[in-house]
Amino acid sequence: MFSFEGFRLNRSSPAYFQLKNWISQAIRSGKSHPGMTLPSEREIAEELDISRVTVRKALDGLVADGLVVRRHGSGTFVAGPPQRVAQSLSRLYSFSEDMRARGREPGTAWIYRESGPADAEEARRLRIAPGDPVARLHRLRFADGEPIALEWTVSPSRFLPDPQAVGVSFYEALRARGHSPVRAFQNITAVTIGGEWARLLEVEDGHAALDIHRVAELGDGTLVEWSHSIFRGDAYDFVVDLSFPD
Incomplete structure (x- = not known):
């Protein structure tokens, strides 16, 4: 003390x-x-x-x-200096798989896991009809007990009929049902956060963060995921491996 x-x-x-x-x-x-x-x-x-x-x-x-x-x-x-995480943008990772590969222990605090009809935004993002059944996941993600990110994930219910079946990894749950994403498209924006988001991530209002939207698809091009994530800017980096053309 x-x-x-x-x-x-x-x-x-x-x-x-x-x-x-x-x-x-x-x-x-x-x-x-x-x-x-x-x-x-x-x-x-x-x-x-x-x-x-x-x-x-x-x-x-x-x-x-x-x-x-x-x-x-x-x-x-x-406070101690946050242990930063650097993730390559050249491969499709799940948060849990990435943390384990780094020797860190992933954790999840569920805010909700539910099913319901797709709203207009969810339908547009997933290229399905409004009202089609979807699974929704909202969780706080940890690395070695430190809050790193807030995640919202939506998937058509035909790929994930029971949201309660998702444990630590959403992608592991998809693969268990034979639905493995092979490609994803991500948009990353620098933002500041406050209010409930800052409280959950244990940072002060006005803290820098990364706002990420991602859609992932199966081999036939069917969209299986739309996710929205808020990553703490002081704990997470994204890196790109670039090469010159021949």
Whole structure:
């Protein structure tokens, strides 16, 4: 647990600023380590005999500086440098397969898995008729317990009749039914995120991210997937292997 031993307020500057600087120096000097838990706002306020408003303002500044992170329902922790992931755009990967290949453990937190009639946008993206049955998947993806991406996936129900059958990997579920995607088209846009998306990915509002739309098709050209993903910009890179023509 993070220690506040030796912290003393003076009249030189606002209390929140002194607290922020003291925690910042403790982190930068190596007296704390990434992942170390900070006491709650209430505990810090009581220990230092200052207001919770002062504590919250100091912690807000540290979060903005990237020195601490808040994890919903867990607390506030000393931040460590994110382990970036670089994925080649020359091959079609599933997130889970890619993480395993790197020696990292993929994880999933399901937000929903459901079936229903395709709306106009889903029908257009998948080249099916509005109202045709589709499976919808929405999940938060992790690498070694760190939230990396939000994903929304839609697939015609004839390829995925039971969305609950999808475990860690959507592509593994497709292959188990004999439907292996062979080609995909991806559009990547740089964006900033906030609100619920930022909260789920454990970043601050205005954080840089990659907004990705992908459609994947079978060998006969039938579209089997439309997905929309939001990847944290500080944790994921896409690379392209280019060659000169002969």
